[in-house]
Amino acid sequence: MTLRAVNDVGSAADPGANMGLPGWLYHDPEVYALEQERIFRRSWQLVCHLSDIPKAGDWQSLAIGNESIIVVRGEDGGVRALSNVCRHRAARLVDGEQGCAKKLICPYHAWTYELDGALSGVPGKRDYPAFDMKDYGLHRFATEVWRGFIFVRIEGDGPSVAEMMAPYEEDVAPYRFEDMRALGRVVMRPRTVNWKNIADNYSDGLHIPVAHPGLKRLFGPGYGIEATEWVDKMYGPLLDGVPGSSSEALYRKYLPRVDHLPADRQRLWIYFKLWPNTAFDIYPDQIDFMQFIPVSPTETIIREIAYVLPDDRREMRAARYLNWRINRLVNAEDTTLVARVQDGMASDSYTQGPLGNSEVCLKSFARKFRVLIPEARQPKRPPMGWSAQSVAGRIS
Known part of the structure; x- marks a missing residue:
């Protein structure tokens, strides 16, 4: 089996362009901390679909790093991403993955927020000197609705989801x-591996004929891969x-x-990975x-859900049902593969x-990672405390 199509768009000069990321990055706590700051707080994260929160007060949640986020439908029909943290004593407002509420009421001291995040009720308000409730609404995060799906970004700027996916708009449009x-x-699947190993494996085309006999039978020699600046694409027509x-x-x-699908999509499977996870x-x-949501240097939660047209x-x-059976086996194969790689990344004899x-x-993927965390160019882990120097260098 050979890769039918290979394309790399938007390449930039990179001294390590022909090398993978070194193994120490896949289990180092200082790398994990920098990833939270420089990658996950500044990247778009999918929360849910508009159809998941159809009525005023409907909400769904997402935890990324130390942030707990709720996306809620307002009385005006708008969608807002709010911090799930009370502005009084930082108690979590709601529990679980989804729910519905007329107001968001803190279970600790009953501070009350409207669906747009505005603070509207404070028991014993006169006890607080020089207190303006307008200054203590829930923190809002940037949101973007792309083709019905709601994405949230904690901080920072950069391209929108629509701009990132622009090279593939024609591919996606027919699917409604x-x-x-x-x-x-939503299903949450814990894995005792670094998130980058899962992301690498997802976009790795060379392991398909070796480790996935079922996919090899489905696609034959027709599996293709390509990379644009922000999105990987993998695809195969069913034989x-x-x-x-x-x-x-x-x-x-x-x-x-x-x-509603054109003839060339009736028997086609397409995979996309949007930077970073x-x-x-x-x-x-x-x-x-x-x-692929990291929860420690060597633990990841795979958060997944399927969507369909009626x-x-x-x-x-x-x-x-048969799609699920086929991919359940593929997932089991990948789980074993990624665990083997994670074990190998811990070996001091492996560099890159x-x-x-x-x-x-x-x-x-490696090119973007090295730009954000330049120490990733070093094949061996720097002395402990290296990340503090990295942060100081960026500040100065």
Whole structure:
């Protein structure tokens, strides 16, 4: 199996362009802290779809690093991303992944906030000297709705989600993301690996024929990869008449025609990874979203959910079930692979490996990482405390 298409767009000069990231970056606590500051606080994170919060007061939550964020539908129909932290004594306002509330009331001292974040009630307000309630609304985060999906950025600036995805707008447009609805609920899968290993594996095309026999049977030699400045794309057309597992054969058999998709998308699987940690798998029958959320240098939560268009055909229900069976096996294979890599990254004898000309997605990821954390160019870990010098250098 060979990669059918390889393309790298937006390359910048990088002395380490042909090398992967060194192993010490995959388990170092100082790297983890800098990633939170320089990458995750400044990148777009998917929270939910507009259809997940249809009514005033509906909310969904997301935890990134030390921030707890709630996206809530306001009385005016607008969507806002608010800090899930009371402005009085920092108590969390709501628990869980989703809910509905007429007002946001702190369970500690009953400070009360409107759905737009404005502070509207303070028990014993006269006890606070020179206190203006307008100054103590909930902190707001930047939001962007891209094709019906709500993204949040904690701080910083940079390209919008729409600008990042611009090279692939024509690819995405036929799938009618805006009209989709959740299939089931958000699933959180813990993994004892560094988030970068999961992100690397997602965009690695070379391991498909080696480690995923089912995908090899589905795609044959037609698996392609490419990298633009902010997005990786992987894709493969399904082959017909190739022997495989019962799930693969039945999926090919039952997958019905989807009228709104062009002919070349009826049997095509496409994978996108949006920098730094959001991935979505586009199938004719459904869309799967995943985020690789770091919770420690060697622990990651994979947050995932599927979205579909309304379709009650028996064939479509069967195809969605068979898709799940196929990808459950792929996920199990990847879980084993990534754990093996994580174990190897802890070896002092490993520094970093070369990247081939076809590994454009891994090169693109490593290039952006080295720009944000220049110490990543060092094959061996610097002496403890190196990150403090890095921060001082950026400030000066």
